[in-house]
Amino acid sequence: NIDPASLLxxxxxxxxxxxxxxxxxTLFRGHEGRARSLAIDPSGIWLASxxxxxxxxxxxxxxxxxxxxAKIGDGEAVxxxxxxxxxxxxxxxxxxxxxxxxxxxxxxxxxxxxxSRELLDAGFGYATNATQALTANGARKDPxxxxxxxxxxxxxxxxxxKITVRTTVKVISWHRRGDFFSTVxxxxxxxxxAIHTLSKHLTQIPFRRLPGIPQxxxxxxxxxxxxxxxxxxxxSYDLQKQExxxxxxxxxxxxxxxDIHPGGDNLIVGSYDRRLLWHDLDLSTRPYKTxxxxxxxxxxxxxxxxxxxxxxxxxxxxxLQIFHGKVVSDMMENATIVPVKVLKGHKxxxxxxxxxxxWHPREPWLVSAGADGTCRLWx
Amino acid sequence: xxxxxxxxxxxxxxxxxxxVHFITNSPDVxxxxxxRQLLVPTNVRRYGLSQILNSESMLDTPAPIPFDFLINGTFxxxxxxxxxxxxxxxxxxxxxxQYVRSLIPPLYEASFEHDDWVSCVDILSRSSxxxxxxxxxxxxxxxxxxxxxxDGLLRVWNKSGQSIATSASSSAGGHTSSIKSARFISPTQIxxxxxDRTIRxxxxxxxxxxxxxxxxxxxxxxxxxxxxxxxxxxxxxNRILSASADGTIGLxxxxxxxxxxxxxxxLTSGPSAKRRKIATSTSTPQRGPLxxxxxHTSPVAAAIFNPLDATIAYSASQDHxxxxxxxxxxxxxxxxxxxxxxxxxxxxxxxxxxxxxxxxSARHITLLDPRIxxxxxxxxxxxxxxxxxxxxxxxxxxxxxxxxxxxxxxxxVWDLRSSRYGTKDEGGGLVGxxxxxxxxxxxxxxxxxxxxxxxxxxxxxxxxxxxxxxxGEDKMVQVNRGRGVTRPDTT
Ligand SMILES: [Mg+2]
Numbered sequence: 001n002i003d004p005a006s007l008l009x010x011x012x013x014x015x016x017x018x019x020x021x022x023x024x025x026t027l028f029r030g031h032e033g034r035a036r037s038l039a040i041d042p043s044g045i046w047l048a049s050x051x052x053x054x055x056x057x058x059x060x061x062x063x064x065x066x067x068x069x070a071k072i073g074d075g076e077a078v079x080x081x082x083x084x085x086x087x088x089x090x091x092x093x094x095x096x097x098x099x100x101x102x103x104x105x106x107x108x109x110x111x112x113x114x115x116s117r118e119l120l121d122a123g124f125g126y127a128t129n130a131t132q133a134l135t136a137n138g139a140r141k142d143p144x145x146x147x148x149x150x151x152x153x154x155x156x157x158x159x160x161x162k163i164t165v166r167t168t169v170k171v172i173s174w175h176r177r178g179d180f181f182s183t184v185x186x187x188x189x190x191x192x193x194a195i196h197t198l199s200k201h202l203t204q205i206p207f208r209r210l211p212g213i214p215q216x217x218x219x220x221x222x223x224x225x226x227x228x229x230x231x232x233x234x235x236s237y238d239l240q241k242q243e244x245x246x247x248x249x250x251x252x253x254x255x256x257x258x259d260i261h262p263g264g265d266n267l268i269v270g271s272y273d274r275r276l277l278w279h280d281l282d283l284s285t286r287p288y289k290t291x292x293x294x295x296x297x298x299x300x301x302x303x304x305x306x307x308x309x310x311x312x313x314x315x316x317x318x319x320l321q322i323f324h325g326k327v328v329s330d331m332m333e334n335a336t337i338v339p340v341k342v343l344k345g346h347k348x349x350x351x352x353x354x355x356x357x358x359w360h361p362r363e364p365w366l367v368s369a370g371a372d373g374t375c376r377l378w379x
Numbered sequence: 380x381x382x383x384x385x386x387x388x389x390x391x392x393x394x395x396x397x398x399v400h401f402i403t404n405s406p407d408v409x410x411x412x413x414x415r416q417l418l419v420p421t422n423v424r425r426y427g428l429s430q431i432l433n434s435e436s437m438l439d440t441p442a443p444i445p446f447d448f449l450i451n452g453t454f455x456x457x458x459x460x461x462x463x464x465x466x467x468x469x470x471x472x473x474x475x476x477q478y479v480r481s482l483i484p485p486l487y488e489a490s491f492e493h494d495d496w497v498s499c500v501d502i503l504s505r506s507s508x509x510x511x512x513x514x515x516x517x518x519x520x521x522x523x524x525x526x527x528x529x530d531g532l533l534r535v536w537n538k539s540g541q542s543i544a545t546s547a548s549s550s551a552g553g554h555t556s557s558i559k560s561a562r563f564i565s566p567t568q569i570x571x572x573x574x575d576r577t578i579r580x581x582x583x584x585x586x587x588x589x590x591x592x593x594x595x596x597x598x599x600x601x602x603x604x605x606x607x608x609x610x611x612x613x614x615x616x617n618r619i620l621s622a623s624a625d626g627t628i629g630l631x632x633x634x635x636x637x638x639x640x641x642x643x644x645x646l647t648s649g650p651s652a653k654r655r656k657i658a659t660s661t662s663t664p665q666r667g668p669l670x671x672x673x674x675h676t677s678p679v680a681a682a683i684f685n686p687l688d689a690t691i692a693y694s695a696s697q698d699h700x701x702x703x704x705x706x707x708x709x710x711x712x713x714x715x716x717x718x719x720x721x722x723x724x725x726x727x728x729x730x731x732x733x734x735x736x737x738x739x740s741a742r743h744i745t746l747l748d749p750r751i752x753x754x755x756x757x758x759x760x761x762x763x764x765x766x767x768x769x770x771x772x773x774x775x776x777x778x779x780x781x782x783x784x785x786x787x788x789x790x791x792v793w794d795l796r797s798s799r800y801g802t803k804d805e806g807g808g809l810v811g812x813x814x815x816x817x818x819x820x821x822x823x824x825x826x827x828x829x830x831x832x833x834x835x836x837x838x839x840x841x842x843x844x845x846x847x848x849x850x851g852e853d854k855m856v857q858v859n860r861g862r863g864v865t866r867p868d869t870t
Contacts, residue, residue, distance in 0.1 A: 027830040109604040
């Protein structure tokens, strides 16, 4: 009579896996209606958030003080905010409706401010000089997106570029070098996924047809690979060769989010059908581990990118779950995954709970955006 | 449970007496050898023991000195009988009572209301450094409290809470964004810094009736590329030390003539400066740093002059380190690495040598021995705050005391003589717990809100003549002070 549990590998206790966030350390209150999206800037000093009230806000991360805000959504929610990677410039991207905005919030020194503005402006010359693509019958092709100045009211506030696509943008995902970013407009069919080149003010549609409705996308952290999640699968493409590399099948019914481990060989997936899945890309196209801890949809998942073996998910049940997930160098060995903490505090509003989550670039600190209108810093 | 044992122990000692042995480290209040052993009633508390010590037959003090009593490193907060019971000791025991001058309970005195969050406070009195440096004594009753606010304004207050001066707005030469740090350099000079990445030096002139004053900007200092979250000043050498979120430390002079010119690229000009242009329309001289020290790899939370030698600086950073610099050569002398981001720093006289107290994001204070020869880095950990510790100040009347301000909405008073061994979970070592917890008067009695929302403390100072002064998210400067020292304990 052997207890089957005794055959399982012994997992370390959470206390042995410190540090990880355990308490709410700062509240960010100001959004009217839901806080939809948030992100900590590459320096780790500022928090950006966007919400149903159509505003983008920048806060002091440690104190919770709002430093700046701009109303970019005219009756429309700000669905996504993401900082451009890198410390050479301070540029925030945000989308409301079918408009993507590039902004330089007034939190930098004059030198960085100037170089940030130069980066945004450089493409205007290129766009004017570029010849417009022609369709097969010789007519001028309608560009995939329009890059314009958003007008003096917004420009005075630091909102400097407006990129208008055809339908509502839900996702912005930057390439690590900061010259490309991709956006997803799930309802746009053929042009649902777009890739934008900042230096050229150029928008391209990389896929002629997609095998489903795109949900979210991400660039690989080191290789020229691009991942596209539809409702049920995640496909990786080689951007240079323009070919499909791999089809990942998490087995979820509706994928909401995914994230690639900074090492590049592992991936976590969250789904509206309450699943959290870990894929080891070396081993299989099927998940190595499936976890069902939440009672409601998982909306966001995120790896820590600054050296801590941590990842987190955010759920409509109002909680966040923190996991220790150590990737070992051995190709054939799977990661050790231990749930270490459930963070509670966000209130569920109209069946929506935690909408987005992000990690601090260096510390084991987490931020979350809630349907209750608050953002929270957890330490 | 050994109910019978404790029961019999306490019943036999009820209204009984216990032998105590008085010891102290303060030679000026040491008892003659023959008087150190005494039989005392077991129902006495701190106050009773303090009265016994002060009595004619013992120390015979001209004015009563309030004493506190440590047994095995813990302050006596109960009757002796309760102590014996709690520790399973019989009344036959001889208790070693170490007596120390009492820490005075910091009772609430007053609050001064602001329009916005109060980020920092400083005090001018005849016992404050700026008062001492100047030589001309601050007249008792004319102590001043300086506060800096997120509204970008400095305010100077008298002890009754009357606002004597408010700094100029951004259009008249003031800060263009929130103030994060402000200090008196002398009774007539103030320095401030903040989110606008500048340090501003002000001339402070009071009217003859001392009920109004002028704060005139005399110097704008440029050189940091991030928020200047903390400054320290040294009056005798006209120096300012700054800590910035850009990861650097700046050394500056308040003397316009000796200051290098301001770095042109950091002055507000260029395409983004349109809206800020108004700010520079006044003609305050602009200058640059004497030196900039790039050493830390994350935002620097604090940089301070060594109070014993202003050519030495200490700094604390989110990069987990406390560093020592030689300011004459701008060189790094020593790095102490801790386990957590550091958010506040002060130097304490210490018990046998100087100590650094650093506030962490991990809700504790780390005490470090900055001497290179020191064997162990970490001397002691002070635990009890429930959120980030962002400000620390030394006790002006004790080498062993300090006060800390936290985002948990409290200031806590600590005495390094009171300590215990940390549990395994705390990582062992010596652990100290707060002697007093000062709540925000604005939220008194209420439950402490999640994340310290609305009551976070951002700055605290402690002065002999004024007391503990703190400022925070409740838009209040709060003054707490020990009074009624010799009253019996209520608990
Ligand atoms: Mg592997």
